[in-house]
Amino acid sequence: xxxxxxxxxxxxxxxxxxxxxxxxxxxxxxxxxxxxxxxxxxxxxxxxxxxxxxxxxxxxxxxxxxxxxxxxxxxxxxxxxxxxxxxxxxxxxxxxxxxxxxxxxxxxxxxxxxxxxxxxxxxxxxxxxxxxxxxxxxxxxxxxxxxxxxxxxxxxxxxxxxxxxxxxxxxxxxxxxxxxxxxxxxxxxxxxxxxxxxxxxxxxxxxxxx
Numbered sequence: 001x002x003x004x005x006x007x008x009x010x011x012x013x014x015x016x017x018x019x020x021x022x023x024x025x026x027x028x029x030x031x032x033x034x035x036x037x038x039x040x041x042x043x044x045x046x047x048x049x050x051x052x053x054x055x056x057x058x059x060x061x062x063x064x065x066x067x068x069x070x071x072x073x074x075x076x077x078x079x080x081x082x083x084x085x086x087x088x089x090x091x092x093x094x095x096x097x098x099x100x101x102x103x104x105x106x107x108x109x110x111x112x113x114x115x116x117x118x119x120x121x122x123x124x125x126x127x128x129x130x131x132x133x134x135x136x137x138x139x140x141x142x143x144x145x146x147x148x149x150x151x152x153x154x155x156x157x158x159x160x161x162x163x164x165x166x167x168x169x170x171x172x173x174x175x176x177x178x179x180x181x182x183x184x185x186x187x188x189x190x191x192x193x194x195x196x197x198x199x200x201x202x203x204x205x206x207x208x209x210x
């Protein structure tokens with residue numbers, strides 16, 4: 001179990017994997033690793049541990065997310081423009097990417113984390129089958145962040161909700177004559193650029209920045 005902990009710490013701190021002792025030298029307890037969140041950080045962490053830790057000791061990863069699909073949100077500034085990107089270009093199912101791993105090592109639970117008890121090492125989750133608790137040895141929190149308003153630059157609670165928000169935004173863009181983009185950061189500039197390029201005559205795009 002110590003080997004698994006060192007593995008996670010070295011991966012998350014960027015120093016990656018040490019040459020750990022041969023686990024066959026002594027019996028080891030099964031380590032349960034829970035990862036909350038299945039976006040860039042959660043998925044890459046799960047895959048890296050599964051690929052690199054197979055010979056480091058017995059373990060199981062439980063990935064918990066309310067989303068059935070991975071959302072390539074870095075492309076959202078283009079996807080919000082009607083007709084530019086189909087849903088299957090920005091949404092990819094999560095489960096098929098883990099089919100090559102045995103069920104004894106990996107489990108994907110479609111649910112939302114509701115509570116964490118770090119003393120008892122328990123996570124409370126809720127999903128279609130109701131509420132339940134999961135015990136863990138190691139916990140990776142990779143739930144990310146959210147946008148304040150309805151703009152679909154991040155997940156909106158579930159894959160269906162995110163798709164609905166994206167489609168609603170596209171419909172608003174279609175109807176709009178003037179579009180104001182507030183914020184001159186990377187996302188704002190890219191969104192304004194995509195909109196202005198696609199609708200050079202039909203719509204007025206205003207970028208507001210300090």
